[in-house]
Amino acid sequence: MQPGEALLLKATGRGRRRLVTNRVAELVAVLAAGSAIAVLGILVWSVFSRGVGALSWDFFTKGPVLFGPGGGVAPALVGSLLLVAVGAALAVPTGVLTAIFVSEFASRRAGDQVRLWLDVLNGFPSIVIGVFVFALCVQTRLPIVGWGRHESAFAGGFSLAIIMLPLVARATMEVLAMVPNHLREGSYALGVSKWQTVLRVVLPTSFGGILTGTTLAIARAAGETAPLLFTCALAGQVTDWNPTHSVNSIPILIFQYSEAPDAHLHEQAWAMAFVLIAFILVSSLTARFLFERSRRRLGAAR
Amino acid sequence: MAATSLSSPAGLRRTRGAGDRAGDAALFGLTALAAALALLVVAAIVWRVAAGAWPAIRVFQLGFLWHGEWNPVLNKFGARDLIVGTVVTSFGAVLIAGPLSIAIGLFLSELAPPSVRGIIGTLIEMLAAVPSVVVGLWGIYVLAPFDAQHLQPLLGRLLGWIPIFAHGGDHVESTVFSAIVVVAIMIVPITSSICRELFIGVPAELEEGALGLGATRWEMVKTVVVPSVRGGIVAAVILGLGRALGEAIAVTQVIGNFIPLKLTIFAPGDTLASRIANQYQGAPSNLAVASLIYLALILLAITFVTNLLAQRVVKRFERRSAGA
Amino acid sequence: MTKTLKITLAAVVAALVAVSAATARNNGATITAAGSTFVAPLVSSWTPALDSAFGYTLQYSPVGSGAGIAAVTNRQVDLGASDAPLTPDQAAACKGCVQIPWALSATTVAYNVPGAPVHLRLSGPVIAKIFLGRITNWNAPAIAALNAGAKMPNLKITPVYRSDGSGTTYNFTDYLSGVSSDWKTKVGNSTSVNFPAGIGAKGSSGVTGVVTRTPGAVTYVDVAYALQNHIRFAAVRNNAGKYLYPSLRRIQAAAAAFPKVPANNEMHIVNPSRANPLAYPISTYTYVIVPQQTSHAPELRKLIFWALTQGQKPQYTARLLFAPLPKNVLAASEKTLKTIHQ
Numbered sequence: 001m002q003p004g005e006a007l008l009l010k011a012t013g014r015g016r017r018r019l020v021t022n023r024v025a026e027l028v029a030v031l032a033a034g035s036a037i038a039v040l041g042i043l044v045w046s047v048f049s050r051g052v053g054a055l056s057w058d059f060f061t062k063g064p065v066l067f068g069p070g071g072g073v074a075p076a077l078v079g080s081l082l083l084v085a086v087g088a089a090l091a092v093p094t095g096v097l098t099a100i101f102v103s104e105f106a107s108r109r110a111g112d113q114v115r116l117w118l119d120v121l122n123g124f125p126s127i128v129i130g131v132f133v134f135a136l137c138v139q140t141r142l143p144i145v146g147w148g149r150h151e152s153a154f155a156g157g158f159s160l161a162i163i164m165l166p167l168v169a170r171a172t173m174e175v176l177a178m179v180p181n182h183l184r185e186g187s188y189a190l191g192v193s194k195w196q197t198v199l200r201v202v203l204p205t206s207f208g209g210i211l212t213g214t215t216l217a218i219a220r221a222a223g224e225t226a227p228l229l230f231t232c233a234l235a236g237q238v239t240d241w242n243p244t245h246s247v248n249s250i251p252i253l254i255f256q257y258s259e260a261p262d263a264h265l266h267e268q269a270w271a272m273a274f275v276l277i278a279f280i281l282v283s284s285l286t287a288r289f290l291f292e293r294s295r296r297r298l299g300a301a302r
Numbered sequence: 303m304a305a306t307s308l309s310s311p312a313g314l315r316r317t318r319g320a321g322d323r324a325g326d327a328a329l330f331g332l333t334a335l336a337a338a339l340a341l342l343v344v345a346a347i348v349w350r351v352a353a354g355a356w357p358a359i360r361v362f363q364l365g366f367l368w369h370g371e372w373n374p375v376l377n378k379f380g381a382r383d384l385i386v387g388t389v390v391t392s393f394g395a396v397l398i399a400g401p402l403s404i405a406i407g408l409f410l411s412e413l414a415p416p417s418v419r420g421i422i423g424t425l426i427e428m429l430a431a432v433p434s435v436v437v438g439l440w441g442i443y444v445l446a447p448f449d450a451q452h453l454q455p456l457l458g459r460l461l462g463w464i465p466i467f468a469h470g471g472d473h474v475e476s477t478v479f480s481a482i483v484v485v486a487i488m489i490v491p492i493t494s495s496i497c498r499e500l501f502i503g504v505p506a507e508l509e510e511g512a513l514g515l516g517a518t519r520w521e522m523v524k525t526v527v528v529p530s531v532r533g534g535i536v537a538a539v540i541l542g543l544g545r546a547l548g549e550a551i552a553v554t555q556v557i558g559n560f561i562p563l564k565l566t567i568f569a570p571g572d573t574l575a576s577r578i579a580n581q582y583q584g585a586p587s588n589l590a591v592a593s594l595i596y597l598a599l600i601l602l603a604i605t606f607v608t609n610l611l612a613q614r615v616v617k618r619f620e621r622r623s624a625g626a
Numbered sequence: 627m628t629k630t631l632k633i634t635l636a637a638v639v640a641a642l643v644a645v646s647a648a649t650a651r652n653n654g655a656t657i658t659a660a661g662s663t664f665v666a667p668l669v670s671s672w673t674p675a676l677d678s679a680f681g682y683t684l685q686y687s688p689v690g691s692g693a694g695i696a697a698v699t700n701r702q703v704d705l706g707a708s709d710a711p712l713t714p715d716q717a718a719a720c721k722g723c724v725q726i727p728w729a730l731s732a733t734t735v736a737y738n739v740p741g742a743p744v745h746l747r748l749s750g751p752v753i754a755k756i757f758l759g760r761i762t763n764w765n766a767p768a769i770a771a772l773n774a775g776a777k778m779p780n781l782k783i784t785p786v787y788r789s790d791g792s793g794t795t796y797n798f799t800d801y802l803s804g805v806s807s808d809w810k811t812k813v814g815n816s817t818s819v820n821f822p823a824g825i826g827a828k829g830s831s832g833v834t835g836v837v838t839r840t841p842g843a844v845t846y847v848d849v850a851y852a853l854q855n856h857i858r859f860a861a862v863r864n865n866a867g868k869y870l871y872p873s874l875r876r877i878q879a880a881a882a883a884f885p886k887v888p889a890n891n892e893m894h895i896v897n898p899s900r901a902n903p904l905a906y907p908i909s910t911y912t913y914v915i916v917p918q919q920t921s922h923a924p925e926l927r928k929l930i931f932w933a934l935t936q937g938q939k940p941q942y943t944a945r946l947l948f949a950p951l952p953k954n955v956l957a958a959s960e961k962t963l964k965t966i967h968q
Contacts, residue, residue: 032409
């Protein structure tokens with residue numbers, strides 16, 4: 001029993017009202033949390049129950065059929081992998097380097113500025129980023145391979161990279177800040193240069209955290225649809241590894257199939273959603289596991 | 303000092319020659335370049351979107367913001383109804399998600415038994431990981447029919463005397479209301495996890511002091527916990543609002559893509575992001591494309607201002623709590 | 627842990643390589659096309675035949691006529707497919723593209739009205755008023771007058787239209803502009819118009835999806851999609867006073883009512899005169915849009931020629947209610963095809 005309640009049990013009128021109000025408030029809080037979990041449960045259950053029927057060997061290995069039953073989503077699986085790989089290849093180095101700049105080199109004010117603009121970038125709607133990359137890459141006439149005048153996995157990957165960059169940079173900044181300063185100081189005291197310290201001491205120590213940030217960014221990028229709508233959506237029905245071509249992707253295919261009245265395409269949309277959610281969940285849990293592990297390691301290094 | 307994960311000091315060079323200085327400069331240059339690149343992207347986005355919108359800005363100028371007609375045949379475009387639709391959808395979602403998130407944050411920080419706290423918190427964060435297109439897919443086939451058959455008529459009966467909740471007796475699935483619910487579902491996880499962190503951060507002495515004086519738990523929350531993190535809650539809500547404003551995919555799947563807007567939310571509508579997503583690929587004329595980019599520019603401006611506002615609130619809150 | 631991670635990653639990569647090897651095809655040319663959802667079912671039936679005949683892999687993105695025109699204008703794809711002919715602005719932007727009619731079918735007025743007859747009778751002016759938002763209930767006297775003996779339910783009408791740039795919208799608004807001067811002045815005729823009432827959805831699949839889920843909904847959609855999804859469509863009154871739903875003969879009659887093919891191949895075959903009692907009034911050609919100068923000219927010419935000849939055979943077209951191209955249009959199409967060069 002709470003300390004206040006013992007006194008209130010004897011009370012009537014105002015005291016009882018306070019008690020009742022308390023109970024109601026507690027109930028509301030429980031209901032709120034319960035409703036959020038219920039929604040999650042309904043959502044996951046809908047995706048699972050409606051999609052599991054379409055999961056089959058064909059689903060994972062065949063290409064789509066434009067009209068009628070059958071077919072699968074293999075090109076979209078490959079395409080999503082390609083897009084996320086291109087995005088990560090662009091975003092991770094840039095993000096980690098930016099974080100190193102803020103954490104190891106920049107003054108407090110410069111670091112704040114970079115952080116501010118990274119947060120601004122994070123807040124940009126992903127559809128605007130899609131419009132930007134389309135205007136920049138797909139509409140122009142730059143004579144760079146894979147660039148200009150047509151949609152491509154490069155363009156799509158680039159737009160995903162813009163979305164991933166703030167996530168990777170911020171996660172890396174946090175974990176770099178967690179590296180104990182005496183590790184750095186000890187290294188400098190031994191006469192090691194700054195760049196050696198960063199490369200051989202700071203980065204390896206924070207590797208787990210960087211991996212976490214990357215995994216979370218990948219999980220986010222894997223589900224993004226809006227940036228791909230105009231940069232990498234006109235694709236056909238065969239698997240393509242060429243990043244200068246436009247490729248299919250899981251989110252775009254879900255988006256297209258979600259408006260189809262054909263029951264087969266519905267089922268495939270739900271199945272793709274199931275695969276996507278499963279991937280994102282596993283990635284997020286892995287990221288969390290890695291983060292806990294790296295935090296424990298850093299704690300042990302104190 | 304236990305060197306468990308360090309490379310052995312013996313492996314590190316001990317001299318500090320020209321090579322080191324060059325290396326330091328190179329690393330500095332490389333990382334500064336990366337940081338500059340990140341900032342450059344922000345500037346490039348603003349510039350390119352503004353440049354793309356320029357043909358429409360030249361024709362329509364600021365009147366674009368308060369003209370409502372969107373007619374590709376006559377090449378007349380105006381953003382008014384889309385701005386209103388964006389505001390209604392986002393604020394509606396925040397009105398639902400805000401109190402809900404605060405309640406969830408309180409539950410996770412005060413009410414839940416410690417053993418369960420982690421699991422429930424994780425579950426709610428999992429909701430944030432569900433991609434927009436999947437929430438939209440679920441919205442089309444599960445939520446919207448439920449709204450049309452049960453929820454909308456019920457709310458229409460209860461609140462129909464208010465014009466914004468007027469219900470025509472039909473079962474329209476693609477409505478602004480469905481979009482509001484979908485967006486609310488998507489922003490609850492973010493806002494509630496921030497609220498939870500805020501409430502956990504309230505010093506235990508403050509809470510115990512209030513309880514010791516005879517307050518019920520609700521009264522403690524009302525008089526001690528919430529006021530001490532009020533700025534943070536406001537920032538969390540504004541951040542949720544920013545996310546809601548930019549949501550394109552799930553909204554366009556359930557909102558009906560129709561303007562002019564009707565007064566009631568139980569009718570189809572449209573938002574800035576949703577219209578761009580829908581019409582950008584097949585816009586029939588250059589002016590139409592430029593007008594859609596003009597919409598993107600407006601959206602960019604609105605989200606930019608919202609996020610800056612959230613930052614400002616956070617800064618003031620941090621200053622105040624640091625001084626406390 | 628890291629070792630397990632590495633092994634898992636390797637397994638995943640191996641699986642993906644296997645999958646992609648299974649689905650990728652590398653013999654012959656890959657031709658990309660995008661556009662009309664109207665012709666997508668027919669293209670889909672052509673694709674395996676093209677592969678076995680020439681080894682061509684045709685990749686088709688059914689993103690809507692408007693997007694298809696934009697894609698071929700930007701040379702993002704080899705071929706654009708559109709039910710709407712190019713406007714003068716679009717033709718100029720496309721820089722030397724030609725349009726070739728390569729299929730012929732019809733747009734239905736599809737509805738979901740429980741209790742209504744299997745082929746509800748509607749006239750042009752009534753359809754225009756419905757989509758203008760002036761007739762709002764299925765039991766309205768204007769509809770009852772056309773359907774003597776049918777008991778229409780008291781159900782609100784929800785017009786559903788294409789929210790993306792659509793050639794089917796072009797065809798439908800072309801027809802409505804011909805039968806209703808109100809429509810012509812207030813809304814007009816284009817791939818993307820300002821519909822005064824109803825809900826929007828993307829793609830032919832999108833609108834049929836909404837209609838199947840919404841009682842009281844009515845939309846305009848290609849006959850192949852209506853048939854595939856078992857949606858009822860109306861018998862529309864033509865200028866001879868006959869109420870007709872689309873069939874191969876009736877589509878051919880509509881095409882035959884317009885024998886002249888202009889120089890740019892732009893054909894309007896909606897609303898044929900009353901001298902054609904068998905004609906279905908909302909029929910349309912659909913075009914393939916090709917740049918006249920393209921590096922893939924030989925393949926594209928072969929592909930389009932096959933589509934114009936072999937592709938019109940009943941095994942591909944009849945089930946989807948595409949009528950074979952009439953001889954005069956075929957001749958004009960072949961003539962235009964010859965102008966494509968490398």
